[in-house]
Amino acid sequence: MENKFKCFLPVVLAFFAVSCASNPFVASDAATKEGDYETAISRLEENKRNMYSKNSQIVYLLDLGMLNHYAGNYDTSIELLQEAERGIEDAYTKSISQAIGSAIANDNTIDYAGEDFEDIYTNLFNALNYYHIGNLEGAVVEIRKMNEKLQFLGTKYEELDKELIEQAQKDGKDPALVISKFANSALGRYLGILFYRVNNDLNGMEVEHRLFNAAFQNAPEIYNFSVPSFLDDELDIPSGQARLNIIGFSGLTPIKKEEITRILLSATNQIKIALPELLMRPSQVTRVAVEINGGETLNLEPIENIEAVYKETFKRSYNRIRNRTIIRATIKAATAVATEAASKRVDGVAGLALGLASLGAKAAGAAEKADIRTSRFFPGKAWATGVNLEPGTYNGSVKFYAGNILIHEDIFVIELKENNLNLVQAFVLK
Numbered sequence: 001m002e003n004k005f006k007c008f009l010p011v012v013l014a015f016f017a018v019s020c021a022s023n024p025f026v027a028s029d030a031a032t033k034e035g036d037y038e039t040a041i042s043r044l045e046e047n048k049r050n051m052y053s054k055n056s057q058i059v060y061l062l063d064l065g066m067l068n069h070y071a072g073n074y075d076t077s078i079e080l081l082q083e084a085e086r087g088i089e090d091a092y093t094k095s096i097s098q099a100i101g102s103a104i105a106n107d108n109t110i111d112y113a114g115e116d117f118e119d120i121y122t123n124l125f126n127a128l129n130y131y132h133i134g135n136l137e138g139a140v141v142e143i144r145k146m147n148e149k150l151q152f153l154g155t156k157y158e159e160l161d162k163e164l165i166e167q168a169q170k171d172g173k174d175p176a177l178v179i180s181k182f183a184n185s186a187l188g189r190y191l192g193i194l195f196y197r198v199n200n201d202l203n204g205m206e207v208e209h210r211l212f213n214a215a216f217q218n219a220p221e222i223y224n225f226s227v228p229s230f231l232d233d234e235l236d237i238p239s240g241q242a243r244l245n246i247i248g249f250s251g252l253t254p255i256k257k258e259e260i261t262r263i264l265l266s267a268t269n270q271i272k273i274a275l276p277e278l279l280m281r282p283s284q285v286t287r288v289a290v291e292i293n294g295g296e297t298l299n300l301e302p303i304e305n306i307e308a309v310y311k312e313t314f315k316r317s318y319n320r321i322r323n324r325t326i327i328r329a330t331i332k333a334a335t336a337v338a339t340e341a342a343s344k345r346v347d348g349v350a351g352l353a354l355g356l357a358s359l360g361a362k363a364a365g366a367a368e369k370a371d372i373r374t375s376r377f378f379p380g381k382a383w384a385t386g387v388n389l390e391p392g393t394y395n396g397s398v399k400f401y402a403g404n405i406l407i408h409e410d411i412f413v414i415e416l417k418e419n420n421l422n423l424v425q426a427f428v429l430k
Contacts, residue, residue: 187304251283251380398426
């Protein structure tokens with residue numbers, strides 16, 4: 001048996017080495033799914049140069065910031081996510097001038113400016129970071145910044161949306177397939193309710209409650225589940241009772257992969273382009289529950305499908321990327337036509353015909369690499385519940401299930417205080 005193992009071990013190590021060479025995130029991804037966040041952080045820092053290009057530092061900051069949040073390194077997470085947020089803002093400003101160059105060069109030459117969902121949820125997780133270090137004022141500031149960004153989304157893409165709708169109508173497509181309806185976050189509104197409640201801001205609570213319901217009404221593609229039954233109870237806690245709130249996060253958001261597609265220029269000629277596509281990372285988790293003091297078990301309810309938010313907001317960036325890529329590929333194809341004609345010393349109509357005759361073959365090798373940069377460690381789904389209890393110290397566990405099989409359990413001890421925010425977080429990112 002020992003000899004067989006010695007023979008087999010080099011094969012396993014070789015396979016792992018090949019996997020790491022083709023995907024440098026293998027080690028950090030595996031550690032993250034097992035809940036070993038400190039190891040995931042170490043692997044990320046050790047292999048930073050292989051994982052992130054010089055134009056992808058925002059991705060690095062987002063990834064490291066989220067892993068530190070899961071690890072409970074809240075101060076470090078705040079610093080990293082704030083730096084990522086500043087980088088996103090700077091990159092968005094630069095992108096106006098850089099986009100001109102990217103019409104000719106590759107999208108990978110542009111500083112990564114973050115997906116909309118990354119920019120928004122950076123504030124949400126920093127709000128949780130601030131809560132954990134006891135800075136509720138900082139948490140409220142982050143929620144307000146998140147809400148301001150959500151409001152900005154409606155105007156940020158106003159002109160682009162008009163163009164996309166017109167193009168979709170010309171192509172006989174449903175405009176809903178290219179226009180994102182995400183402009184509100186139920187999870188963000190829920191945290192707003194909790195933070196305003198502890199500050200006794202009744203008006204703020206009512207506004208967040210109204211906007212929470214609006215999120216479900218305005219984006220059924222994202223919120224394709226019922227409004228949580230515990231929501232109204234958050235507004236009215238009986239005197240002498242303490243409120244326990246639990247938020248669970250499961251799975252991971254999609255990453256990007258390259259997809260090759262062909263665009264017809266004529267009946268006989270085409271161009272080949274490479275575009276980013278979202279690669280889903282389905283979670284094993286189908287149910288989350290909390291058990292308190294070994295007694296009654298409460299099910300957590302879905303409150304935000306972050307994976308669906310990414311898919312929805314990616315529509316806009318995808319269509320913008322697609323249009324730029326087609327322009328670049330067409331320019332390259334036209335250059336190939338001119339070059340072919342010049343090499344044959346033929347001009348005019350004859351030169352154009354000669355160039356077009358070989359365009360298919362020329363374009364086949366002209367595809368550039370798609371820009372598949374994106375963060376890897378935002379959770380895919382959020383669950384929540386709340387319950388009123390007598391003030392005191394409680395032992396509990398948050399349990400994550402795949403069907404009826406328990407796949408992960410987070411144990412907690414918390415002292416519940418009246419008129420206080422008593423919030424428990426739990427994660428299983430698989």
